[in-house]
Amino acid sequence: YLFYGPPGTGKTSLAFALAGELQLSLCSLSLTNNNLDDQSISDLLQRTPAKSLILIEDVDAFFVAREKQDTRINVSFSGLLNAIDGVAAQEGRIVVLTTNRREVLDAALIRPGRIDMVLEIGLAAAPQIRALFLRFHPTEIAMADTLATALGDKKLSPASVQQVLLANPDPREAFAALTSSSS
Numbered sequence: 144y145l146f147y148g149p150p151g152t153g154k155t156s157l158a159f160a161l162a163g164e165l166q167l168s169l170c171s172l173s174l175t176n177n178n179l180d181d182q183s184i185s186d187l188l189q190r191t192p193a194k195s196l197i198l199i200e201d202v203d204a205f206f207v208a209r210e211k212q213d214t215r216i217n218v219s220f221s222g223l224l225n226a227i228d229g230v231a232a233q234e235g236r237i238v239v240l241t242t243n244r245r246e247v248l249d250a251a252l253i254r255p256g257r258i259d260m261v262l263e264i265g266l267a268a269a270p271q272i273r274a275l276f277l278r279f280h281p282t283e284i285a286m287a288d289t290l291a292t293a294l295g296d297k298k299l300s301p302a303s304v305q306q307v308l309l310a311n312p313d314p315r316e317a318f319a320a321l322t323s324s325s326s
Contacts, residue, residue: 181222
């Protein structure tokens with residue numbers, strides 16, 4: 144799977160939720176591990192438990208057009224492809240890649256057969272922000288409706304909405320902060 148979209152939209156959270164919902168072990172793989180090379184990444188992924196979700200975050204930060212973007216990584220582009228293909232072929236394992244910039248990913252990385260599903264996770268629109276507001280302030284339905292109207296076509300990252308709601312426990316203050324942050 145490939146989850147893409149702006150920062151703070153919930154790509155990683157979705158991977159965590161998916162693992163939980165499917166009762167899979169969650170294995171996070173950081174390509175910046177100095178001990179990781181082409182052979183060890185392949186071995187490591189082959190040894191992941193059955194029924195697991197393997198999360199590789201921000202893959203765009205590591206390879207653009209097959210070129211390494213981070214000098215800390217010892218894994219080659221072809222090593223990553225081979226490792227993903229090896230683990231993807233194993234029953235009960237799901238590989239999830241996340242990226243903020245799908246357009247810079249090499250076509251070989253996200254081709255059909257290697258990536259079976261591509262999901263864009265975008266910014267939250269007014270109805271979604273209203274729902275988030277109500278999670279924090281369930282009795283403030285009228286204020287949530289007014290917030291959605293005030294936001295209009297504005298969109299915000301769910302992470303930024305959550306940050307505002309956590310920082311402003313009073314619903315009126317949260318309302319004011321959300322409508323001013325959307326300007």
